[in-house]
Amino acid sequence: MKTIITYAAIAALIFSVQILQAQETKVETKIEQLKKDKEEIINAEKEALRKEVEAINERLAKDEITITEAQTLKEEVAKKHALNIENSVAIIDNKIELIRRNQGEAAVENKTQVILGIASKDEDGENILFGINIKRGEGEKKKVKYDRRTYSNFVLGVGFNNAIVDGQSLDDSDYKIAGSRFFELGYTWTTRIFDKSNFARIKYGISYQSNGLKPTDNRFFVENGDRTELQDFPVELKKSKFRMDNLVIPIHFEFGPSKVTETEDKIRYSTHRQFRIGLGGYAGANISTRQKLKYEENGDDIKDKIKRDYNTSDLIYGLSGYMGFGDTSLYIKYDLNPIFRDPNVEQNNISLGLRFDL
Numbered sequence: 001m002k003t004i005i006t007y008a009a010i011a012a013l014i015f016s017v018q019i020l021q022a023q024e025t026k027v028e029t030k031i032e033q034l035k036k037d038k039e040e041i042i043n044a045e046k047e048a049l050r051k052e053v054e055a056i057n058e059r060l061a062k063d064e065i066t067i068t069e070a071q072t073l074k075e076e077v078a079k080k081h082a083l084n085i086e087n088s089v090a091i092i093d094n095k096i097e098l099i100r101r102n103q104g105e106a107a108v109e110n111k112t113q114v115i116l117g118i119a120s121k122d123e124d125g126e127n128i129l130f131g132i133n134i135k136r137g138e139g140e141k142k143k144v145k146y147d148r149r150t151y152s153n154f155v156l157g158v159g160f161n162n163a164i165v166d167g168q169s170l171d172d173s174d175y176k177i178a179g180s181r182f183f184e185l186g187y188t189w190t191t192r193i194f195d196k197s198n199f200a201r202i203k204y205g206i207s208y209q210s211n212g213l214k215p216t217d218n219r220f221f222v223e224n225g226d227r228t229e230l231q232d233f234p235v236e237l238k239k240s241k242f243r244m245d246n247l248v249i250p251i252h253f254e255f256g257p258s259k260v261t262e263t264e265d266k267i268r269y270s271t272h273r274q275f276r277i278g279l280g281g282y283a284g285a286n287i288s289t290r291q292k293l294k295y296e297e298n299g300d301d302i303k304d305k306i307k308r309d310y311n312t313s314d315l316i317y318g319l320s321g322y323m324g325f326g327d328t329s330l331y332i333k334y335d336l337n338p339i340f341r342d343p344n345v346e347q348n349n350i351s352l353g354l355r356f357d358l
Contacts, residue, residue: 031096038092042085044264049081146266150191157184157331159353161211163339166346174230179214179241182333182351190254198258198269202251203278209246209316211335211349214239221291221310228311228340239294244339244349246316248284273326282333283317311344313337318348322355331355 053074060070161182162175170177186207193200215221219230220240233240256276258269289312293304320333335349 252278252280
C-alpha cells in the first residue's frame with residue numbers, strides 16, 4: 001500500500017512539474033512574440049518615416065516648398081514617428097510585465113465586442129447597415145481583408161422632371177419646368193471589374209424614385225376608361241401635382257481614376273475627389289400613382305389626394321448616366337417606357353439634376 005502511495009505521489013509530482021514547465025514555456029512564448037511585435041512596430045515606423053521624408057524631398061525638388069519649410073516638415077514627421085515608437089513600445093513592455101507578474105494570465109483581457117450599427121463604418125471602412133459587426137479584441141487574431149473589391153454607399157438624387165411628348169418640344173410642354181421635380185434615394189454596391197485596376201467599375205443596387213409633374217394652365221389629370229387626359233379644372237387651382245413612385249434596380253458601368261493606398265496587409269482604392277462617369281440604366285416597377293389638388297371652394301381650403309392607377313405603366317425601365325467629381329455628379333435619366341399605356345399619347349419621363357454618392 002505504501003508503495004502504491006509513493007508511486008502516486010511521484011507521478012503527481014512529475015505531472016505538476018510538467019504543468020509548470022508547460023506554463024513557463026507558454027509565458028516565454030508570449031513574451032517572445034511581444035518582443036517580435038515590438039521590433040516590427042519599430043521597423044514599420046522607421047519605414048513610414050523614410051517614405052514621408054522622401055515625399056518631402058520630392059516636394060522640395062519641385063519647388064513646392066522652401067528648404068526651411070522642408071526642414072520643419074521633416075522635424076514634425078520625425079517627432080510624430082518617434083512618439084509612435086515610444087508609446088507603442090511602452091504598451092508592449094507593460095504587457096510583458098503584466099504577463100510575468102500574473103504567470104501568463106493577464107489581469108484584464110480585451111474581449112470580443114458586438115457592435116450594432118445603422119449606416120456607419122468600422123475602423124477598416126467596412127459598412128454596418130441595419131446589422132451586426134463583430135470586432136475582435138487584441139487578444140484574438142483579426143483577419144484584415146487585403147483587397148476590398150466591393151464598396152457600398154447611399155445614393156441621393158434631386159432635380160427637375162418633365163416629359164417628352166411625341167411631336168412636342170419641352171418649350172411647349174404641358175408641365176411646368178421649374179415646378180416638376182424628381183427625387184431618388186437608394187443603396188448601391190460598387191465592384192472593381194479588373195483585378196489590378198480600379199479604372200472600370202460596375203455599380204448596382206436598389207432605388208426608390210419619385211417623378212413629379214405639375215400641369216400648366218389650371219389643368220389636372222382625369223381617367224376616362226383606358227385614356228388619361230388633362231382637363232381644365234372648374235375652379236382656380238392653387239396646386240396640381242401628379243406623382244409616380246417607382247422601385248427600380250439601377251446598373252451603371254462607372255469609369256474614372258482612383259487613389260491607391262497600399263500597405264503590407266491591405267490595399268484600398270478611393271474615388272474621393274476624382275473624376276467619374278457612369279453609363280447604364282434601370283428596371284423595376286411602378287408602386288404608386290397619385291394626384292394632389294389644392295383649391296378654394298365656397299371659402300374653404302380643400303386638399304384632394306387621389307390615389308389611382310391612371311393607366312400608368314407597371315413596368316419601369318430606362319437609361320441613365322452621371323458625370324462629376326468625387327461624391328457629386330450631374331445626373332440624367334430617361335424612361336424608355338411610356339408614362340401612360342396605349343391608347344394614350346406616348347410621352348416619356350425625363351429627369352435632370354444632381355446625384356450624391358454618400
